Amino acid sequence: LTWGLFFPLFAEPASTLADPLARRDGWLTSPTVNVVMWVLAWDWHALWTNPWGLFDANIFHPIPLSLATTEPRLGHLPIFGLVYGLSGNPVLAHQINLLLNVALSGAALYALLRHWGAPRTAAFFGGFVYAFCPVRAQNLASSDLMAGQYLPLALLFLDRTLGSARVRSASAFGLCLLFQALCSRELGYMGMTALAGYVVAVLLVGRGRFKWRGLGLGMGMIAVTAGAMVLLQLPLLRLQKLGVVAEQGPSEWVKFASSGLVRNFIFPPVALRAWGWRLDLGECLYVGMIPLICAMVALLWRPRAKADPVPWARPAAFAVAVVCYAMTLGPQATIAGRVIAMPYHTAMAVIPGFSSMNVPTRYGLFLMLGLAALAGLGAARLVSGRLLAVAVGLALIAGTAAEYDVVRPQPVRRVTAAALRPEVYGALAKAPPGPVLEVPADRCDLYSGLMTSEYMLHSTFHWQRLLNGHGERAPRSRDSIIALARALPDARALDLLARATGLRYIVVHTSGMTLPQRSRWRSVPGLTLLGSFGPDLLFELQNPPPLDLMKAFLDFRPRTATLVGTPLAPVAANERGASVEASSVSSDVAASLPFEVEVVVQNRSATTWPALAPGGRHVVSFAYRWEDERGSVREGSSAAGRLPYDLAPGESVRMPLCVNAPNTPGPQRLVIGLAQDQHWFPDAAPPIVVSVNPLGPLEQQDQ
Secondary structure: OHHHHOOOOOOOOOOEEEOHHHOOOHHHHOOHHHHHHHHHHHHHHHHHHOHHHOOOOOOOOOOOOHHHHOOOOHHHHHHHHHHHHHHOOHHHHHHHHHHHHHHHHHHHHHHHHHHOOOOHHHHHHHHHHHHHOHHHHOOOOOHHHOOOOHHHHHHHHHHHHHHHOOHHHHHHHHHHHHHHHHHOHHHHHHHHHHHHHHHHHHHHHOOOOOOHHHHHHHHHHHHHHHHHHHHHHHHHHHHHHHOOOOOOOOOOHHHHOOOOOOHHHHOOHHHHHOOOOOOOOOOOOOOOHHHHHHHHHHHHOOOOOOOOOOOOHHHHHHHHHHHHHHHHOOOEEEEOOEEEEOHHHHHHHHOOOHHHOOOHHHHHHHHHHHHHHHHHHHHHHHOOOHHHHHHHHHHHHHHHHHHHOOOOOOOEEEOOHHHHOOHHHHHHHHOOOOOEEEEOOOOOOOOHHHHHHHHHHHHHHOOOOEOOOOOOOOOOOHHHHHHHHHHOOOHHHHHHHHHHHOOOEEEEEHHHOOHHHHHOOOOOOOEEEEEEEOOEEEEEEOOOOOOOOHHHHOOOOOOOEOOOOOEOOOOOHHHOOEEEEEEOOOOEEEOOOEEEEEEEEEEOOOOOEOOOOOOOOOOEEEEEEEEOOOOOEEEEEEEEEEOOOOEOOOOEEEEEEEEEOOOOOEEEEEEEEEEEOOEEEEEEOOOEEEEEEOOOHHHHHHO
């Protein structure tokens, strides 16, 4: 069913992936598939070559423990690792893993319902609801969050542990719960929350019907899983203590990624896709009228005494659904005109690391576990007799499939062998070990993360250390590396990168550059061209300088000077003389979207301006503002991008700058200059008139 309903997603698993860009908000999740494939491939590579170095991944060089900028996702390795180890193809391994994550989720709930006494047809219906619910079907690009197969099995073995108090059952419960927690940080928190609701229901309803020794064994396994989750957080806590990454508190994004009280759950996918309906916030968590009616039947139709093999099955499934529903609402909800704090708010304040959970609607996955379990139990009440059960079961499944809008072609993107492994990476795999920088290091559009995640995926074919990287928590060193990379092939930027990171190789993708930018890479002093592979160039540093700046580069304590010794202090007002020139500006841009401007700046003062200080204060940065025809400032940024390095008197540098177009369409004047600590320098480039076009309908919905 998974293969057929999501056709053609798994038709050619070695070269076909879900296409997030088919969704209007797909640019948000477009890097996810590449990052997941890289993470799991790195996990497998590290566990076979250097298990103790698991967190010392090959991204964001030279920071330590770089895997902590994302997470290991070890729970996927039983499937992904086996396929990847045999094939060496991360796309094939990813697709087989995704296929089985969906199919086994349904199979696991089927097993739980059979354990609760449901007939096969009703159990299959419950498994179908859980496997193909919209919250799963519409998030196939976030494949790491689709592995919901372990929690139903954990509940099954918890029931057996409570009834028999056997160590074997408790071990199986602990193993399933551990694998669920290891699939991702979010699935770990979500699974533990759902389990808490389940255990509370057992204690309230099942008193006297379970063995206290079994409860003790179960709680011991929960404690072991919680301990494992804490251990996996330690590398991130270490990076935060060192100042490599900032401590992550509650994000504003949580508000927009929460669900409404009702609308998210009753708007069917077809209404959102084809009829133009829109949600106020969050994503589609449609539960389906047929599963909901069956769940209500399970709750309202009381069975005969002692008819259920597991007496707490219905209330426990209901508790799982209710607890997860409350969590989908996010930190607060507006009820009858009053803003009320929700359990999510308490969890963010009390549970270590929970504040990194920025998408409350993902709790909808385990909400559907509880609802699907109730739907299966309700379906069992509606049928009697084998033939009638099969007929009713098929009708329920067909109706639910139509409700869930899964019977339609799945948008996919094909990955050719050349795209999966460009020739330049084969040459890099044969080269001696050394840190690598890929340029362009970022893009001035919504797809910069997609480009960087592709660099990460391609690194699975050579495993050289990358200065590039994409993660949930970018290190503070990233801004300095991006600024230096943007200035390349500037000789001083190249020298500073090598001294701070040990840079040895540069991969230049000329297809992502303008013609003037390409011409600057034809002959670069200090670099040897190792090969030209279509639009890709591979360079090696001729005479690498000593690593005299790396120690300072990795020191994120409060600074008093830049890496090269310039004092980090406000530049005096009479030392802010500058020459700023802007060129290569498109005359037409789209409102609210970023675009690139090439800027040349020269220091015309007698003081060196501080810039090269990862995480430091008082750095001089680029600034821009948008003015109307009368010169009134409408919007802008006084910290739009770092200078690549400390700019000495008389020194100049050329580099591209990312500028966000204003929200208001029409002719606008763009002014580019410099700023320090939010204060503009007096000299700026002459205003450039830019025609700002209104967004199209789809772009407006993206915004």
